[in-house]
Structure formats: C-alpha cells, structure tokens
Amino acid sequence: MKLSVKPEKRTLKSLFEPKSIAIIGASRRPEAVGYAILNNLIAGGFKGKIFPVNPKADEIFGAHCFSSLKEIPETIDLALIIVPSTTVPSILKESAEKGAQAAIIISAGFREIGGEGIKLEAEVKKIADEFHIPVLGPNCLGMINTDPSFAINASFSRTMPRAGNIAFLSQSGALCAAILDYAKGKNIGFSKFVSLGNKTDLNELDMLQYLKNDSKTDVILMYLEDLVNGRVFIDMVREITGEISPSKPILAIKSGRTPQGAKAASSHTGSLMGSDEVYDAIFAQAGVLRVDSVEELFNFAIGFANQPLPQGNRVVVVTNAGGPGIMATDACVRYGLEMATLEPSTIQKLKTVLPPTANFSNPIDVIGDAQHERYEAALHTVVEDPNVDALIVILTPQAMTDIEEIAKVIVSLDRKTNKPVLTCFMGIVDVSPGVKILEENYVPHYSFPEDAARTLGAMHRYQQWTLRPRTDVKKFQVDAKAADKVLSESLQKQLSFLCIDESMRILQAYGFPLLPWQMAGSIEEVISKAREIGFPVAMKIVSPQLIHKFDVGGVKLNLKNEKEVEDAYREVVQTIAVKPPKIDFRGVLIQAMARKGQEVILGMNRDPHFGPILMFGLGGIYVEALKDVTFRLAPIREYGARRMVESIRTYSILKGIRGQKPSDIQKIMECLERLSQLSCDHPEISEIDINPLIVYSEGEGVAVADARIIVAPNTKFGAA
C-alpha cells in the first residue's frame, strides 16, 4: 500500500488570484446576497475587472450589467455564481465554456436539502470534472484574499478582514460571520479566508495544497466537520508542518466530538473506537493542533502567527501583581512548561534595577506601583538570561500603572528579541489603550494568564513536534503467502471468524513472537504435544463456531502433567458432545503457559472511511473502565508506534514504577509496526485483537498469548 495517494495537483490560481470575475446573479436589491457580494468586491478594492451578470438589470452600482455570460466581451477568470440552485449546473457549464478557470458557487439548495438537491450537486461535480474547472462550494459564504495585489472579497460577509498571515478554512459558512467579527474586534488579520461549503469538488486537501506554497500564509486554521481522506490529510499536513521551511502550523476545530452511539463491533478495538478517537489519532499523527473552541483557536493563532517558537519550555513571568503571577505559574506547569531558574547574575542585576520589596525569583514581581521604567529594566534583564526560552508579561491596572507606556516598552522588547513574548493586561476598560498598542504591533495579548500559558504550551508542543525523530515505515520480511493461504481458505468457506490456530498462523507468518503451540486431535496427541512443549500448558478448543471459547469451558489453563492434560481433553470433548447445534470440532490447541508479565492489548479495526486503525492499551479490566487506549491510522512509522505506547495514561506502569524494571517497550513497538504491515497488506481482515500480548522486562521480549482475527470478504477495501 502506498503511503499516500495525493489528490491531483490542481492550479487554484484563478480562484485566488483572478484578473477578472463574472458575478452571475448580481443584484440591485440590498437584501439579496448578489448585492452584498458585488458590494463587497467593489468596496474591498478588487484590482481586476468585474462583470455583473443579471438579465433584469442594466447597471448595478454604476457598472454595466450583462444580461448573460455570453454577452461579456472578454474571457473571464473566475465565475461567482449566486443563482437559484436549479440553474446552477447550466450556469456553471456556460461559465466553463466562456473560459472561466475557476468557480465559486454561493447558492444553497444542494445536498443539504436532500432529494433533488443531491442530484443537482452530482451534476455540478460532473461539469467540474468534465471541464477540469475547480469549483468552491456550493452552499458557502465565498472566499476572501486580502493580498493587496488582488484584494478580493468574493463573499457576503459583513466585514473585509485586515490583511495578515493567517489562512482560515471553514466547513461552516455561518461560523465565518462570527469569526470575521471576532477577528475585527481583536485586530487579527487573514491572508486567505475560505468557506468550503459542501466540498463537492474542492475540499480541505486542495486548499492545503495551495496554502503550502502561499507566501502570504504562515499559519493555517480550520473548522472541520469531517475529512474527505484521513490518510492523505496526514501526509499532506506532515509536509506542510515538517517538510517545508519555515514550517506552517495547522490548528483545527473538529466539531461533533460527542461520542456516537457505539457501533456494533466484534472486537475490543472496535468497541473502544469512536469516531472522535479516530480524528484525535489523525490529528496527532499529522501534527495538527486540535483545539476545543474558537477562542482557543485564535488564542493559539495569534501566538503562532506573530511570535517565534520557543527553543525550550522555560518561561519567565514578569508581573506587577503577586496573585496573577501565581496563577500564571500554576498554568505554566499545567500546560507542560517550566518556570525558568534565573542565573545568579540575572538576579543580581534585577536587584540593582528593582526596589527591594520586589520579588526577584521567577515569577518576577515588579510590585503594584511599577511604571514603565521598572518593567523595561526587568524585561531587558531577564530576556538576556540563557535559561529563559519565553516571556509572559502580566499587568494589572493599579492606580499608578502607566499602561500605554508599558505596552510600548513591551513592543520595543519584542522587536529586539527572538524569544517569544506573550502579554496579559488583565481587565477590559482601563487596559484597552495598552492592549490596542500591543495588538497593532503584533504582540500577542490575552485577557488572562491562563490563556497566555496555554498558548505558549501549545507553541512548545509544536516545536517539539518539528524536532521529532524522522522515522520511516518499516517493511518487515514476512511470509505473506502463508497468511494469504489461511485467509483465502477462510474466505472460501465464508467464515468470518478465524479459529485461534489460523490466527496464530497468520501472526506467525508476520513474525510476531508467539507462545509455543501445537494442534492436537486425540488423547495421544495432546499428551505428546504437551510433553513436547513442556508443562505446564494451556488447552484451547478450536472451532469456527465457538467464538467465545472461554464462556463454553473451552479453555483449560495451567495443566501441570499428563494426567491433567488427559482429563482436560476428555472434559473438552464432553463439552462438545452435549452442545446442541453440531459444531465443527477441529481439535485443541496446546500452548505453553506464559510466565507472568504485564498484559497489553493490540488491535486493529478497519474503518469504512479511514481504513485500518490500530489500537494500543494495557490489558485487563482497566482497558474498559478507563478507556485508556490510543489509536493511529495504519501504516505507522517507528515514531508513531512509540507515541502510541507513550500516550496511554498508564504508561508509567510500563516504564516501571515502585522500583520495578521497565517493560520491553521496543518489542511492543515492533509488534505494533508488524500489525500495521499486516493490516495494510490484507484489506480482507476487518478486525484484529491481540489480547493479551504478554510483555516482559526490557530485553526479555513479548509473547502473543491469544488473538482473534475477523475477515470480511466484501469490504470496500476488499480489493486493495
């Protein structure tokens, strides 16, 4: 399986940088969308030509209005379509014939209304494909490009945002209105602002492809309700965040976090996997910072867009108030930062510039009556300290505080240093002139210390991500033919549950370390095989009809001698004999008893949309009680396998607590990577549970004690 199937590379130049735009459905009625958009295009100062099209009007806003596309005397770059949905397909076709290289369909009335709308949308897609014309929408707010060489507001927003280095993609058109108003209030600028609508043709992948090379964009924000392709998304984001320089951080809200009703699933892995966990996995693998709210999205964005990444996690806090200093400290620790320990020389210097009542150890308290000189002296001293990676400056509006002057001091500090500087002027009214100075000069400002600390924490995490070891997907030497044979036999028999011996053979073919095992079908055989393996042994019934072999008494553990083995076998045979429905008894599996180790579970569940998804967690009852498991889309790299193991909350148990030796984490990782390869090689496998995998101390390996594999011949992944 190829790591990534990238979408066809499409030029979106005419979408974002058109020289001429036809607005089909331009209107004179102020309450019409076609009026708002034309107005926005003109007011936004679009640098190209605008051709309003409306058969019922001669001119709009003083511009000549064409009765049809054909009447336009020149060719057009971009068609902006705002006509009733039923006429959209014909207008789109006409536009393409007129030479349009891109189209935006604002009109609603497609898939979202069902029935006829679905058909109309299919028509739109067909025309787009036929004419190779990239189409944004339908059912969207439009697109804004603030680049002054183009200055396009092809949307019906109330506001044209300030130019900036942040691109925003939204799958909700209505949210765009709120975002633009919020950004206006916070002085936040955008490079591109795109409402994706129904994603009939162009989707987030096309936009990311474009934004990757967009020199005006440094940070990408997304509001998503779904992804068109998880695997491609991961690979494309990894390029944008890691393989171009400078890296462009991507922040996303994925709404619909509410756990879906658990789907019917036969495996542990399946029952533990909700759609939200899959998205978490995708974002973690891709290096996307997932946020919970619009507020967090923009809090983070202004940090990433305006400040360098911190080179480490050591923060110094400078404040004129003790309480907020403590709150900042609490928050820094909570978000994975450390309070910097200042050099003695720094503290010495602080003592010469601050009054004796000040607090000289981090958080530095310049005391309530501090004015800008004191802030300046303190800030310029601590910023030089080699133990400081980042600064948070807090101000509370005391009676003596010269708020604007202090803001200016911070702005000039920010210009001089390559360490990130975040600020928090607490309050709203009195602090606002200072906040304005900060915002206008691209110094990130937060109303509360917690928000500044959380942002810095995210910047630090992202910096760690950019520094992660680059590993590859390993290709293990496996006996794929042996696995194929087992699988095709099972598929021929139309059996979806593999017997334990079949599962074991597949895992063996893929190089998993197994407990020694043998099949046996008679008293003589069970005794000789048990002797061969060595006592004590376990005995497990083998039958494709007995999925829950434990429940029917089909598992006997810790058989210590020949007598016990013989008795156990007789019991198993008896159990079979009294079962009412005739079952296909294939004998028993004799297995070495595992010596005690830590039990973990590895699994795979094939998602109809995203393909094979791997799971890892500690075994036993805690998996269910705590849902302490991690997921990743296959294939995984070595680093991904490591992160899966490290990310469970009970990781400390594997690392070894109470003086216990660490577990063989390297071998768990290898099993996860082998599971990844197995899952990718065999799309006919729909679910795998390796439960438990027994893990011994570092260097002592792991062993599969039990496994269950389920095949589904007719999945859409059946033909790889």
Added chain:
Amino acid sequence: MKLSVKPEKRTLKSLFEPKSIAIIGASRRPEAVGYAILNNLIAGGFKGKIFPVNPKADEIFGAHCFSSLKEIPETIDLALIIVPSTTVPSILKESAEKGAQAAIIISAGFREIGGEGIKLEAEVKKIADEFHIPVLGPNCLGMINTDPSFAINASFSRTMPRAGNIAFLSQSGALCAAILDYAKGKNIGFSKFVSLGNKTDLNELDMLQYLKNDSKTDVILMYLEDLVNGRVFIDMVREITGEISPSKPILAIKSGRTPQGAKAASSHTGSLMGSDEVYDAIFAQAGVLRVDSVEELFNFAIGFANQPLPQGNRVVVVTNAGGPGIMATDACVRYGLEMATLEPSTIQKLKTVLPPTANFSNPIDVIGDAQHERYEAALHTVVEDPNVDALIVILTPQAMTDIEEIAKVIVSLDRKTNKPVLTCFMGIVDVSPGVKILEENYVPHYSFPEDAARTLGAMHRYQQWTLRPRTDVKKFQVDAKAADKVLSESLQKQLSFLCIDESMRILQAYGFPLLPWQMAGSIEEVISKAREIGFPVAMKIVSPQLIHKFDVGGVKLNLKNEKEVEDAYREVVQTIAVKPPKIDFRGVLIQAMARKGQEVILGMNRDPHFGPILMFGLGGIYVEALKDVTFRLAPIREYGARRMVESIRTYSILKGIRGQKPSDIQKIMECLERLSQLSCDHPEISEIDINPLIVYSEGEGVAVADARIIVAPNTKFGAA
C-alpha cells in the same frame, strides 16, 4: 470531636455600614494612596461623615483636615489607616480609644516583608484582640460596599463598580484592580468587594459569616491562596449553600495548584496527598465550585447571579448557524448536560413558524437569514416544552441579522420564563450593541457556546448539590478503650510504627471486618492456630523494627497444610536469626487467606493544618500509576463516604463492568465512616493505610487483609 468550631460571631456592621470614617493618612499628593482613597470615598458618594487626618494639612478636597484622631470632635465608626507600617499599631490603638468599631489597614510592610514586619503584625493583632475591634488587612486594597444607603468606596481602586448581587473576596490586592476593570467592561455589578490582605484579624470565615445574612448578596466569589481553617470553612459554606434559603452559591479560585514537592510520608495515603488535593477535597465537601481562572469565575458568576438554577439538565439550543449549534451540542454533553428531546407537538408548532429549510430537532437552526420575529417564534415555542430545563440562544452576525432586535426578544423571553436563559452572540464588534442590551438586562452573555454550556453545567451541578441527601456523621459503637490501650502502650515505648497485630486490634476495636487472625510464637502454636483458622493461611512476621515485612521475606502466603505452615515458620525464624541488628521478634500472625475479591485502599493522613484527611482508591499498581484516589476531611457523613467511592475514575469497576456483579459499596462506605471516627477519636494516630481492603459482591461484605498504623505522640493534634 465537635463537627465545627465556629469563629466567634463578630459584628462587622461598622466595617461595612459605618456612619463616619476617619482616614488617617489622607493626602494632598495625587500620587499617594491616601489621596486616592479619600477621592474615592468622596466620589463614591459616601452617605456618612468623613474625617481626614493628616498633621501636615489643613484641608484636602475642601474638607477640614484634622491633625490627629483626638482632634475629631465626635466619635468615629471606622478607622481607615494608611500611615507607614511602624506607626500603624499606635494609630490603631488611638482609633480604638477614640471609639472606632472597626478598622481597615491599607498600609503594607508587615508579614510580607518578614523580620520587623512580622513583629508589627503581631502587635496589630494584639491590639485588635485587646479592644475587640475587627481589623481588615493590613496590606490590602480596601473595601467597597455599593449599597446605595452607604455607597462606600474605601479602597484605592481606579473604579467604583456598579451595584449588583455578587460579593467578591480576594486574598490578592493587586488582582482586585484587574477584576474591577474586567467587571466594568462586562457590566458586572458587586454588592461587597473586599481585599483581605494579610488576614491578620478578619479572614474569609468572618466575611462568609457576614455575607450569609447580607440581603444584598446572592453569590459569593473568592480568590484564595490559603484557608485559615478547612473544617470550619466546610461547615460554614454548607450553611450558606444549603441551610439558608435561597442558597447562596460560592465560587472560588484557589491559586497555587502546582503540586508541591511530595512530602516525605510513610504511608501511601501521605505520598499521594498534595496540598492541592486537600483543597479539592475541602471544596467538594463544602459545595464550593472551584474554578481555574478569573474568566471562568465570572462566566459562572453572571449565570448564578442573574438566572434561576435549571430544574434538570435538558437544554435546548436555538441558533442561526449550524456549526456553532454542533459546537454547543458537543460542549453541553462534555459538561454533563443533555440535549432536550422536544415534544412532537413542539416540533409541529415550530414547523408552522419556521421556514421549511430550518432544523426542527434540537439544536434548532432558525437559519442564517433569521430576523427577530423568527427567533421570537422559535424561543417562545421551545420554552413551553416540558422537556426543556434551560435555553442557550446563539447568534452569528449574518448580513440580515437584526442583532439589537433579537437581543430585545431574548430579554423579554427571559422576563417571562423561570427557566435559565443563556446567550452567545458570537463575534465582538458587530454584535456589541446586542450584547450591551443583554448585559444591561441581566441576561448572561458569553462570547462562545462552550462558555455558555460550561456555565449551565456548573449551575446544574450546583442544583444537584442543593438536592443531595442530607446525612449525618454516624457514631458507631466501638471499643475505644481497647484501642486506647494499644496506642498508649506503643506511645510509652516510643515506637511510632505499630505492629500488624496491634493495628489489627485497633481496627477490630473500631468494628472493621477483618480476616480471622491469631498470634503464634512456636511451631506448636502456629500449627494449632492455623488449624483453628482453617487452611490455607497466610503467615506474617511481627516485629516493630520490620516495617517492610514483605521485603524481608516475612510474609508467606497460601500455606495449605501443617507441613507448609511448619516450614514457613522455620524459614521466618531463620530470617530473623541472620538479621544483623537485634530485632524484637514477637512471633507471627496467622491469618486466613482471603478469597479473591476487588482490592481497594483506605487511608488517613493527618495534615498539620487541616487535621485528619481520608483517602480512598482502588488497590494495586494503578493507585500509583493513575493517582486515582479521592480525599475528604474527617469527619465524613454517609453522603461524603458515598461521594468518595463514586468519584474515582475507576468507579465503573466497582459498579461491575463486563457483566460482573457490583461490589459491596455500602460496606466500603461503612469502613470509610469507621476510619473517620477512628481518626477523629485518636489524634495521636498520624497515618493509617488499610491496604488492601478486599471487597466482595454486593451483600457479601469486605475484609481488611493488611493495615499499617503510625502514631506520632507529639503532633499538634496530640492533645485533642
């Protein structure tokens, strides 16, 4: 031990409602605090008499200035002291002699500077006690009472807040400035605003006592860095939140959440207990809503202050944008709310008032072009639905949205209904006229749906708290004398670790169910006692020097017959013999082997400040890996014991997952209550670990398998 030792009831009438105020240290210099305060008092419109005192001035702001307190021709109610710290004690004494019934000391330079400051503060306290004069501060911002009958701004704030029904107490003076500015921006009003300063005399308990009966206060907010007395705090808050009507919710930030370096502790309980966990326990027991940030504090406050509590957790969301509707749904579920299922008749009615493209199932989407008529129709329809307990109204500023009219519609809805209505107008600039209308009319407004949902979640949790079953602290019949005997023997021998048999005798005296056990000191005895108890048995070495009996091979499990018992005993004796330091070997404890059950841990650790703190968690390695434990201050009520058990993350294991039977939770609770009684009765016990307590299925009881008790004769709780 009495449940509560309340502070002496003190009248704070002269502090909050003085008829006359002397300002000692009033100043003519605009940069002086004594200037700002006098200015604030006058500008705030204080209804009583003001006597500025300053030997160097004749008049300030046109008012006659007295050269000393003695010169004032009348008696004074409140002394406001702003003189250098060294003269504060003498001025305080003079004020008291002049008849002042209360004092506020603004001046800094006390405990916070160490050395001489500590002495000065002790003097202040001495004078306060001697003259029975309640003193606020020192080192504080002052106090504000917005009640128009008094209108006192006795602080050096930049702002006099609007009158409202929220009281605010702060242990950080500097934070007050930020809070007042924030509240001004959000149109939030206060009843009382108090800067506690160093809490030398008056502290949070006195303030709560006063606010409990303050008719102007409906909600109490606190910023705390410590508590003077946890137990009294709990009882007082329980009165305020539960025993007066209407209940006054209390919200608190406790800063310094960062875990302290783990203290050296001999018990599990001690090592798992950080100071922050203790505060969490206190707030949970008291019914205080602990919040993480100032933003959350005020988000919650405006909900509690302006809206009724929801009668259930079923929310309806009305929005003009799909995306934010999904985000609100996600957030509601995250914060413990449910999306209301509307009656078919409600949906039918919605269909008659909304366009067909609207979404009629919750969240109700009135669609982007909705104006106030449509909001009005939708809101008045859903508010009548009996399945709806609360409403969240979302607006995004679309081109057509008549924001102010919609705000007015919501205000009038809010006046008619007794269900809570929270709003979210997303954005900043365009939405602000609407937000202003909402705020001025006491309809809580949030910038993002998550904040509205989180607030409603807190209001629902609080409503659940007010409805909790009222239980008492049980008094079990115990053999306190037997426990006393064991303890005093140990104390006489200066031994701090009790042997296991001693621990068992104490637990037995307090009615804990134990596994059958016997002491034995010879081969004959171990065999006869083992026979008496019945095989298999465990054997545990008994010696006050062998604390970690497991580590030295002093524990033998699952001894199945006389031979095994005999061998085990010989081994134990041999172990002792080769130990280099002579140890006091008291024999072995023979104990019945417990049949398998769920292992839990119960513990107590006596905090030097807060007294006995109880712990509960699941046993085994997970306790340490997950720190999945809960704490409560003793004594606990039955309800508190239940909450301890229910609050661990692995509670589902005790309730029974994977079809297992539920554990005997009632018996765990009883053990916690007995542990509470034991801890309160015997202050000489400093730590207890009951680990494990084996728990069987419901109705089948529990059994203590092992326990460790540590005594400390000289703790400050040694004399109860």
